[in-house]
Amino acid sequence: MIRKKKQAVEDLQPWQLFPPAEISPALKDKTAEQSLLIQARQAPGFPVAAGQIAHAMASRATHALLDYTQQGVGIRYQIDGLWEPIPPLDREAGDAMLVALKTLCSLNPQDRRSAQSGQWKIKVGRDKFTGTLQSQGVPTGERVLLKIEPDAMPFTTLADLGMREKMIESYRGLLNGSEGMVVVSAPKGLGLTTSWQISLNAADKFVRDFQSIEPQSRPEPETININQNFYDPQEGPTPSELLRRMLLKEPDVFLLPEIPDEESLKTICEQVKLHDKHVYVRMVAGDAVEAAARLVGQYRGAAKSITAILQGVLNQRIARRLCENCKQGFQPPPALLQKLGIPAGRVTMLYQPFVPPPIEQQVDEKGRPAPIPPCPQCNGRGYYGRIGIFELLTPGPKLLDALHKTQDLQKLRAVAASEGHRGLQAEAVLTVARGLTSLDELKRVFSGK
Numbered sequence: 001m002i003r004k005k006k007q008a009v010e011d012l013q014p015w016q017l018f019p020p021a022e023i024s025p026a027l028k029d030k031t032a033e034q035s036l037l038i039q040a041r042q043a044p045g046f047p048v049a050a051g052q053i054a055h056a057m058a059s060r061a062t063h064a065l066l067d068y069t070q071q072g073v074g075i076r077y078q079i080d081g082l083w084e085p086i087p088p089l090d091r092e093a094g095d096a097m098l099v100a101l102k103t104l105c106s107l108n109p110q111d112r113r114s115a116q117s118g119q120w121k122i123k124v125g126r127d128k129f130t131g132t133l134q135s136q137g138v139p140t141g142e143r144v145l146l147k148i149e150p151d152a153m154p155f156t157t158l159a160d161l162g163m164r165e166k167m168i169e170s171y172r173g174l175l176n177g178s179e180g181m182v183v184v185s186a187p188k189g190l191g192l193t194t195s196w197q198i199s200l201n202a203a204d205k206f207v208r209d210f211q212s213i214e215p216q217s218r219p220e221p222e223t224i225n226i227n228q229n230f231y232d233p234q235e236g237p238t239p240s241e242l243l244r245r246m247l248l249k250e251p252d253v254f255l256l257p258e259i260p261d262e263e264s265l266k267t268i269c270e271q272v273k274l275h276d277k278h279v280y281v282r283m284v285a286g287d288a289v290e291a292a293a294r295l296v297g298q299y300r301g302a303a304k305s306i307t308a309i310l311q312g313v314l315n316q317r318i319a320r321r322l323c324e325n326c327k328q329g330f331q332p333p334p335a336l337l338q339k340l341g342i343p344a345g346r347v348t349m350l351y352q353p354f355v356p357p358p359i360e361q362q363v364d365e366k367g368r369p370a371p372i373p374p375c376p377q378c379n380g381r382g383y384y385g386r387i388g389i390f391e392l393l394t395p396g397p398k399l400l401d402a403l404h405k406t407q408d409l410q411k412l413r414a415v416a417a418s419e420g421h422r423g424l425q426a427e428a429v430l431t432v433a434r435g436l437t438s439l440d441e442l443k444r445v446f447s448g449k
């Protein structure tokens with residue numbers, strides 16, 4: 001009897017395993033929203049959609065990719081930045097789900113070819129999320145990407161993200177010190193927005209006046225105690241007009257989520273130098289030295305003003321965090337420690353994800369098969385959540401001087417190292433030594449896979 005019941009549970013599809021998520025349209029008009037919800041609920045695939053989204057969220061997926069082909073609907077989830085396959089849906093259930101979701105997003109469910117994009121809302125307990133659906137016909141059928149994002153940025157600190165104590169101290173010192181420029185950088189699409197937000201969280205916004213300069217077309221999300229000022233190169237005000245107005249207000253900290261132009265950058269740098277102010281700049285770059293080199297190289301006319309105030313450049317990589325529940329320690333052989341540049345005696349244990357022995361070796365003391373159940377925390381992935389690996393460059397006089405003379409990153413990195421800078425890879429090794437991630441994960445992150 002029990003066996004039969006267990007069999008039945010295994011036959012269920014993922015969407016049937018979870019209580020359905022609370023999904024609804026994302027419209028401004030409440031009445032229109034209500035009637036669209038009623039319409040979507042009438043679609044036979046609504047329970048499939050609500051169940052699949054509940055399953056995706058319970059799996060901590062940030063994205064779901066649905067591939068509609070003749071054979072069925074292939075499904076992949078992105079969890080902690082990595083794609084993994086999920087049991088497929090048959091076409092009937094998959095099609096019905098898509099009709100319900102497209103209806104919810106005010107899209108045309110009949111159109112399976114054109115590129116379409118829309119949004120819906122999700123509620124889980126008190127937390128609200130926004131779902132985005134993008135669909136596009138492809139030669140094999142249709143491809144649909146679902147993205148799930150929390151509405152409120154979860155409050156995270158530099159420590160939550162894995163920054164080590166000493167670096168937090170220095171970084172806070174730069175953000176809240178007397179004057180200067182701080183650059184927050186990361187490779188494209190790899191957590192730059194998060195680092196920027198968390199840097200702003202770490203800055204003392206209550207005693208100083210923060211003014212952000214943003215293009216009208218790409219506004220930043222609102223943040224408490226930050227005043228937003230918008231420029232529009234076509235319609236006006238232009239960056240320089242805007243800046244002139246802003247200077248009258250004598251802000252303490254200028255925020256540049258993107259650099260408007262060379263002239264404004266130069267003006268701001270000079271104000272910072274003259275009146276002991278701050279400017280925080282956000283930019284895409286592969287590492288801290290590259291960010292500094294780009295800043296100076298791209299804005300030649302402002303180069304001297306930049307290096308006169310450049311205090312620190314933050315850069316970061318995101319790696320998966322080892323599951324605390326099942327990670328396994330091992331004594332690193334001396335040769336490995338040497339290769340990693342860790343002094344002998346400093347680290348006694350390194351950690352790796354739990355890998356179960358081959359199934360034929362999973363037996364009890366009498367040799368009977370005894371499969372090891374997957375870890376309940378990470379579901380056997382070995383990783384749970386993510387951490388940042390940070391480098392903080394505080395350029396010394398030699399590097400500041402070299403930035404004017406060369407754009408050769410190898411040379412600049414060597415100068416930075418000679419002034420005691422610890423680069424991303426060295427910081428990454430420290431993260432492994434702290435037991436937060438594994439060497440295999442570092443290999444993956446730094447090979448860009």
Ligand SMILES: [Zn+2]
Binds near residue numbers: 324376378380382383
């Ligand atoms: Zn685990």
